[in-house]
Amino acid sequence: MSRDVTRAAARLPSLPARLPATPPTLADVAERAGVSRQTVSNAINNPDLLRPDTLARVQGAIDELGYSPNRAARNLRTRSSHLVGMRIGPAQEGTANATMDRFVHSLVETTREAGYHVLLFAAEPDDPMTGYDDLLRSTAVDAFVITDTYLGNPQASWLEQRRAPFVAFGRPWDQPEARHPWVDVDGAAGTALATDHLLDKGHTRVAWIGWRKDSRIGEDRRSGWLRAMHGRGLSTTGLASRVEDTVASGRDASAHLLDEAQPSAFVCASDTLAVGVLRTLADRGLVAGRDVAVVGFDDSQVAPLTQPGLTSVRQPLEDVAVEVVKALEGLLGHPPAVGPGVMLTPTLTVRGSS
Amino acid sequence: MSRDVTRAAARLPSLPARLPATPPTLADVAERAGVSRQTVSNAINNPDLLRPDTLARVQGAIDELGYSPNRAARNLRTRSSHLVGMRIGPAQEGTANATMDRFVHSLVETTREAGYHVLLFAAEPDDPMTGYDDLLRSTAVDAFVITDTYLGNPQASWLEQRRAPFVAFGRPWDQPEARHPWVDVDGAAGTALATDHLLDKGHTRVAWIGWRKDSRIGEDRRSGWLRAMHGRGLSTTGLASRVEDTVASGRDASAHLLDEAQPSAFVCASDTLAVGVLRTLADRGLVAGRDVAVVGFDDSQVAPLTQPGLTSVRQPLEDVAVEVVKALEGLLGHPPAVGPGVMLTPTLTVRGSS
């Protein structure tokens, strides 16, 4: 093989740590170990099939050469890439985005442990599905993780129709017929946790500031507050408000509620709204955590920075990632296994505001 | 070809939008269009070589079949994956992380336009280079983008020694001999911009609160403040402080500076420190923006949420991504072209605090 002459010549003068111009192949390892290529392949993929001494010799050659199987070749052969695609939206400022970023970190970490990598892609400006379509048809990824299952977007049903493997972070709100695996965080449980926390501290008039009614997630979070209040036989009349997710809205809403309903505590659908509440309290010379308690949602970057620190509901995104990867592994297993949806419970990060 | 019989049978009863069990190949398109496989390949990669009518026929077949070249096969053949690897650190809370997340978004967006995808990977807990090594040896990515070029980490020199194509977001602080392409944001220019902004407003005693001396980035940012002050012949004696990057440190440092040196404005190395300054002002009944001006750095999520809004230096991460991708394209071009480092200038987002 003249190729090997070239390769040997190319490798000789180089530093041990430097990668040769063209990486070693299965054949190189085989020659070095004095076995056939398939034996090397088996050493990697089915070590049990080899005699221990053969395995050791092959392993030695692999280490010496710094061999790692060529992905493209392996992908072509096995029809799988060990890549998981995930679309990320534009870098809009805001809490929702930050939550997704936190999730991406967890996902990358978890997929690594499962032998997968995460391929990020951006939405095409025009068609929301083109990115998925291309990756799917070119068999560039084995599966997708989708995240925004609300706002009635077409991803889930589109992928399902295509029989593309995917796991959703977010329950299929509007699709009871959906059969795909999903993982979600129980927002209602989170706000119930927050509300109970306040009730345990002796508050009886706990107000809610949430999002507009068309937000499924917002209504879900609101229901947890309602449930906790009613669970103790407390009235919620006049204690709720539905507004835009901005600081100004939270500020206005809390001012209004304080005037009209005299709550001693607020549970909010987001940290943004909670910051608005803190501002109202400051406006009025009230001390958060002493005079009025406040709890936010998402435990965002701002929560520890407010004065006092903002108590906030925290989504267990690390656990979400773990469950997503589990579902992914089931989906890509032989035979494919799709379990039921997984619902996780958030925790409460208690700080000075409550 | 018995395979085609199977395929046709499989495709017939399916919905047009549903992906056939096994995606169409070049051969399928070729047969459909009545040309050879090579012609289809040319239609995709070198359309100029085809006669217009042939091209149209092939294109038609491609569209009808929903054909997209198999990535693995193409990667194997061309020895390139059109994937760019980027390592992300653990999801620690904090501004630095948020900046990186913003950058990732921009990078994904920009690479998409260049026909690349971003492959994210996590650091192995033990060895910082294993992730790079594996991806490199398995030829899973064409190049890397590295981000933390400070803290004397080994990535840059390691990759350079391996002759692995990579672009750094961050100048090679400690390696004047480095020859790799890099893109960075001129922190000194940012703080100079901030300082000049304050000086233009009539301030003469502008204080600096920055990081400890071992931070290259911190010292760079500090130098911009120094330069701007000295540029107007103003003294900086007693006006600077170097502390940890925490709210508490910013609060303490600003309190101390106010007592000792009576500054009327603060420029900070981070938004975190600036939040600390705001807290001191609130403690003392001073109004930020009216009594004392404050400017932060990074224009993080908290900046618009503080009361009043925090003026902050903003890194042009979108532009960084564009330059990084440009450098990447040069690096991966034929022949590879490596240009000089690119230094970008930040902007100032002015809010109520100044």
Next chain:
DNA sequence: TTGAAAGCGCTAACAG
């Protein structure tokens, strides 16, 4: 247990 042969789907080189 190990080895030989075949082929995944594509593109580069050349021949027509």
Next chain:
DNA sequence: CTGTTAGCGCTTTCAA
């Protein structure tokens, strides 16, 4: 301008 041939590096039959 189009078609033929070869082979990228790997894994999966099937034999030995």
